[in-house]
Amino acid sequence: MKKLLYLLILISAFGCGDSEESRTISEEQSTVILTNWADNFIIPAYEEYLAQLDKMEEAFEAFNSVRSVGNLETLRTRWIETYTAWQKVEIFQIGKAESLNFQTYINLYPVDVEKIEASIKGEEYNLELPSRRNQQGLSAMDYLLNGLADSDETIVAKYEAEEYRTYLSDVVSRIRNLSDQVANDWKGAYREEYITNTSSSSGGSLDKTTNDFIFHFEKMLRANKVSNAAGVFGSKDETSVEAFYKNDISRMLYLVSLESSKNFFFGNSFNGDDQKESLRSLLIELDRSDLVDQIEKGYTELNEKASMLSDSFSEQVLNDNTKMLEVHDASQTLVRYFKTDMLSALNIGIDYQDGDGD
Amino acid sequence: MKGWYQSYIVKETEAATLAAFRILFGLMMVLSLIRFWLKGWIQSLYIEPTFFFSYYGFDWVKPIGLWTYLLFIICGLSALAVSIGWKYRFSSVVFFLSFTYIELMDKTTYLNHYYFVSLMAFIMIWLPAERYASVDAYWDETKRSQRIPKWSVDAIKLMLGIVYFYAGLAKLNSDWLFHAQPLTIWLSNKYDTPLIGALMSWSWIPIVMSWTGALYDLLVPFMLCFRRTRLIAYIAVIGFHVMTGLLLPQIGMFPYIMIISTLIFFNSNVHHQILKVIFRCLGINKEIFDNGKSYLSCLSLRSRVVMYLLLVFFALQIFLPFRNLLYSGELFWTEEGYRFSWRVMLMEKAGYTTFKIVDQNTGRQFFAQNENFLTPFQEKQMSFQPDFILEYAHFLKTYYEQTTDMKDIAIYADSFVTLNGRLSTRYIDPTVDLTKEKESFKHKTWILPFNDEIKGL
Numbered sequence: 012m013k014k015l016l017y018l019l020i021l022i023s024a025f026g027c028g029d030s031e032e033s034r035t036i037s038e039e040q041s042t043v044i045l046t047n048w049a050d051n052f053i054i055p056a057y058e059e060y061l062a063q064l065d066k067m068e069e070a071f072e073a074f075n076s077v078r079s080v081g082n083l084e085t086l087r088t089r090w091i092e093t094y095t096a097w098q099k100v101e102i103f104q105i106g107k108a109e110s111l112n113f114q115t116y117i118n119l120y121p122v123d124v125e126k127i128e129a130s131i132k133g134e135e136y137n138l139e140l141p142s143r144r145n146q147q148g149l150s151a152m153d154y155l156l157n158g159l160a161d162s163d164e165t166i167v168a169k170y171e172a173e174e175y176r177t178y179l180s181d182v183v184s185r186i187r188n189l190s191d192q193v194a195n196d197w198k199g200a201y202r203e204e205y206i207t208n209t210s211s212s213s214g215g216s217l218d219k220t221t222n223d224f225i226f227h228f229e230k231m232l233r234a235n236k237v238s239n240a241a242g243v244f245g246s247k248d249e250t251s252v253e254a255f256y257k258n259d260i261s262r263m264l265y266l267v268s269l270e271s272s273k274n275f276f277f278g279n280s281f282n283g284d285d286q287k288e289s290l291r292s293l294l295i296e297l298d299r300s301d302l303v304d305q306i307e308k309g310y311t312e313l314n315e316k317a318s319m320l321s322d323s324f325s326e327q328v329l330n331d332n333t334k335m336l337e338v339h340d341a342s343q344t345l346v347r348y349f350k351t352d353m354l355s356a357l358n359i360g361i362d363y364q365d366g367d368g369d
Numbered sequence: 370m371k372g373w374y375q376s377y378i379v380k381e382t383e384a385a386t387l388a389a390f391r392i393l394f395g396l397m398m399v400l401s402l403i404r405f406w407l408k409g410w411i412q413s414l415y416i417e418p419t420f421f422f423s424y425y426g427f428d429w430v431k432p433i434g435l436w437t438y439l440l441f442i443i444c445g446l447s448a449l450a451v452s453i454g455w456k457y458r459f460s461s462v463v464f465f466l467s468f469t470y471i472e473l474m475d476k477t478t479y480l481n482h483y484y485f486v487s488l489m490a491f492i493m494i495w496l497p498a499e500r501y502a503s504v505d506a507y508w509d510e511t512k513r514s515q516r517i518p519k520w521s522v523d524a525i526k527l528m529l530g531i532v533y534f535y536a537g538l539a540k541l542n543s544d545w546l547f548h549a550q551p552l553t554i555w556l557s558n559k560y561d562t563p564l565i566g567a568l569m570s571w572s573w574i575p576i577v578m579s580w581t582g583a584l585y586d587l588l589v590p591f592m593l594c595f596r597r598t599r600l601i602a603y604i605a606v607i608g609f610h611v612m613t614g615l616l617l618p619q620i621g622m623f624p625y626i627m628i629i630s631t632l633i634f635f636n637s638n639v640h641h642q643i644l645k646v647i648f649r650c651l652g653i654n655k656e657i658f659d660n661g662k663s664y665l666s667c668l669s670l671r672s673r674v675v676m677y678l679l680l681v682f683f684a685l686q687i688f689l690p691f692r693n694l695l696y697s698g699e700l701f702w703t704e705e706g707y708r709f710s711w712r713v714m715l716m717e718k719a720g721y722t723t724f725k726i727v728d729q730n731t732g733r734q735f736f737a738q739n740e741n742f743l744t745p746f747q748e749k750q751m752s753f754q755p756d757f758i759l760e761y762a763h764f765l766k767t768y769y770e771q772t773t774d775m776k777d778i779a780i781y782a783d784s785f786v787t788l789n790g791r792l793s794t795r796y797i798d799p800t801v802d803l804t805k806e807k808e809s810f811k812h813k814t815w816i817l818p819f820n821d822e823i824k825g826l
Contacts (some may be wrong), residue, residue: 034557035572346721
């Protein structure tokens with residue numbers, strides 16, 4: 012036994028020489044990261060989003076009472092600003108957002124125009140039903156503010172009919188209602204619950220937020236915004252882009268979303284450039300700056316490729332789809348680093364059903 | 370040698386030893402199956418998926434819809450029957466077949482300890498484990514015997530010894546011993562582990578645990594065999610398995626099965642004591658089994674046939690884990706010869722694999738969306754194991770040729786894998802049309818070589 016003990020001491024001395032610093036995450040580090048995410052990223056992002064939503068609601072009220080091209084244009088501008096602010100909260104489908112399925116009620120596209128028209132024309136509808144998800148939210152407002160007719164005058168004229176005003180009003184209040192629930196939860200008890208849930212298992216905040224971050228990158232940023240329309244998984248479909256009816260803002264929204272994803276990874280406060288504690292610092296702590304370098308390169312390359320796209324992704328798909336495919340390919344590189352290297356290094360499992368392993 | 374053999378095969382031991390093992394092992398199986406059911410895994414692993422990965426040559430073994438539940442009921446009841454020793458021969462055959470069928474249904478769920486259970490169930494079919502402390506022997510005096518051939522108990526010990534020793538051999542590689550991987554990764558965020566979480570931030574923990582783990586696996590079977598070291602070895606068994614159970618909760622029931630199984634190494638007095646407690650609770654006099662009789666003659670034909678059968682079985686068990694030597698390439702990377710070899714908890718491996726579907730007639734191409742066909746768990750397992758990748762590619766070809774107007778499809782994998790903390794690299798040759806490749810025991814030439822070297826066994 013004594014010999015065994017000596018051997019162990021010898022090994023541990025050897026082990027210490029091999030890696031000077033401990034390659035572990037502590038509970039305190041987890042708390043620091045979660046606090047940074049909550050206070051410098053998530054909550055400010057929701058605050059900005061809610062502020063924009065307030066303005067959009069005001070603009071809607073104005074348009075609702077005085078239907079003019081000028082008021083429509085103002086409402087449209089406010090809608091774009093809200094949609095832009097939305098890009099920064101879309102990552103965080105956690106807490107109330109998760110239980111409400113928040114994202115799917117706000118930004119599911121392409122929207123179902125036929126069903127929207129049928130609802131306006133008098134068919135009964137209940138926007139709380141999951142089957143109504145592609146008929147509401149900011150994506151449905153895209154159609155309602157830009158897609159009803161070719162000219163602004165005709166669109167305004169449509170709103171002379173009460174049923175159009177009612178539907179738009181219902182859509183706006185539904186967005187308001189859901190957003191308030193989620194944001195109020197963050198302002199209330201959830202922040203504390205979030206940053207104190209330092210469990211290292213799959214229910215912990217770090218694990219869930221990282222999964223959300225990857226899901227956002229893979230599904231929303233890559234598939235929904237780019238790859239689906241480019242026909243990566245089937246046929247090309249230029250209508251399957253974000254804000255198709257406004258049409259010329261899809262790249263702008265994409266770039267905001269990409270910036271938001273990148274800021275989150277690097278730990279930049281939601282509008283800053285200060286590189287606080289986040290996934291990047293965590294990976295460096297775990298001695299994986301090689302991976303951080305690759306991810307940084309990946310973001311830079313993706314940004315370059317995406318900047319070369321036209322303002323309108325649907326035009327890009329029709330005119331020169333190869334550029335869209337290049338953005339998809341550049342996204343794949345990051346998806347791979349996130350889903351294999353990063354999750355592996357962080358010892359986090361992808362959100363999936365559990366089971367035994369060996 | 371011949372003399373030793375002749376005197377060995379006629380050696381006898383107390384039947385209580387094997388009987389205690391039968392009761393406890395059977396109960397552990399019943400509990401494991403109930404746990405599996407309660408966790409909802411029958412549903413999520415065998416009912417919900419639409420596609421299942423088959424072992425080579427066993428593609429006829431598939432889940433049977435809702436009848437799968439019945440299969441689990443049969444398996445659980447037969448485990449219970451084995452435990453109480455009711456119609457033992459029949460129930461042990463049913464348990465072996467039903468359990469093995471379950472394991473063969475989808476290789477996504479492959480675990481060394483399920484394989485261990487299957488092998489143990491197979492061995493137990495042939496052993497006289499029902500001669501003592503069983504319903505069979507209670508009801509029928511002619512089926513009672515107090516003494517059985519020693520080799521029947523040794524067969525169980527040998528199986529346990531193989532599991533440990535080979536698991537130890539597999540740890541003798543540079544990643545495990547010198548880079549302390551994958552333990553460095555797996556222990557990196559275990560600060561909230563009960564009791565020992567606080568220790569986990571110490572930098573030397575992974576390397577010490579790697580070496581003690583390897584030494585433990587290599588030494589414990591021998592230390593359990595000798596009377597002088599047995600107690601300390603068993604304390605180590607408990608300590609080791611409780612520790613791994615705490616740190617790596619995903620290994621499920623395995624630690625407890627091993628803690629219970631290794632009791633067989635103790636002297637038969639211990640098993641008599643265990644049985645005495647059990648039978649006192651049941652209100653049955655255990656002494657009726659102590660009839661002093663021996664089971665068959667050790668030299669009877671039946672006894673000899675079983676012994677030769679087990680000899681062949683163990684010869685296979687000893688060579689099978691070394692079959693990886695027949696393949697070129699890094700074992701951890703290609704996994705050719707990796708399964709069924711007691712390579713337990715050796716790799717932190719993850720992959721990202723997507724498939725490009727090309728219609729050769731029109732040149733049209735697109736990527737399949739794995740989540741349409743696979744559960745997240747299946748996708749995870751598929752992404753870093755070549756045989757899964759190939760089988761899935763063939764499935765995709767059939768699927769698209771049947772459901773679309775594409776009739777001549779080529780499929781290429783876009784695949785990246787990370788192993789034990791190395792930066793991910795391309796895994797499958799992206800220029801190879803996988804629909805042209807066939808599954809076999811030959812080396813898969815379309816796996817790209819590993820960019821590093823792992824020295825050792």
